[in-house]
Amino acid sequence: MSTLIQRFLGSGDMLARLQDHAARLRRLQGLLEQALPPQFVGACSIANLKDDTLVIAARGGAIAVRLKQMAPSLLDHFLRAGYPLSSIKIKVATPEQHVPARAPSNRSMSPSARDTLTDFAATLPADSPLRDSLERLARRSRER
Numbered sequence: 001m002s003t004l005i006q007r008f009l010g011s012g013d014m015l016a017r018l019q020d021h022a023a024r025l026r027r028l029q030g031l032l033e034q035a036l037p038p039q040f041v042g043a044c045s046i047a048n049l050k051d052d053t054l055v056i057a058a059r060g061g062a063i064a065v066r067l068k069q070m071a072p073s074l075l076d077h078f079l080r081a082g083y084p085l086s087s088i089k090i091k092v093a094t095p096e097q098h099v100p101a102r103a104p105s106n107r108s109m110s111p112s113a114r115d116t117l118t119d120f121a122a123t124l125p126a127d128s129p130l131r132d133s134l135e136r137l138a139r140r141s142r143e144r
Helices: 004-011 012-035 040-042 061-080 113-120 130-140
Strands: 046-052 053-058 087-091
Touching: 012 046, 012 061, 040 046, 040 061, 053 061, 061 087, 113 130
Parallel strands: 053 087
Antiparallel strands: 046 053
16 A cells, blocks of 8 residues: 555555445445436446435436435335435536547648748847747748
């Protein structure tokens, strides 16, 4: 076990409790998947178990509403499996933000265009931001 993890968690006891909790959540996820209709399996996950309240995250409001309707039967299902829960909370999970990767900019130009750009930049004052930008563009461009 990493000393960094030990330092972060404080003691082996804390790590053992965390591992036990994670294993319990995985078992509950398996039980949840058994109780759900097939179309809900990928859209719901166990978020947490605190005291005797199970928190289920749903990927969308419509699924969350349906899960709230199913909560009494889900409670019975978990009770029969040996988990005496008093309540189930349904939360709508925030959607994962997928930031599309920007396409690399095409900085190719012909040698004559680069020479023209460099010549024009040379006519500008030495402290000109435009001159710096044009020279940088000419340096970074690739030949066609």
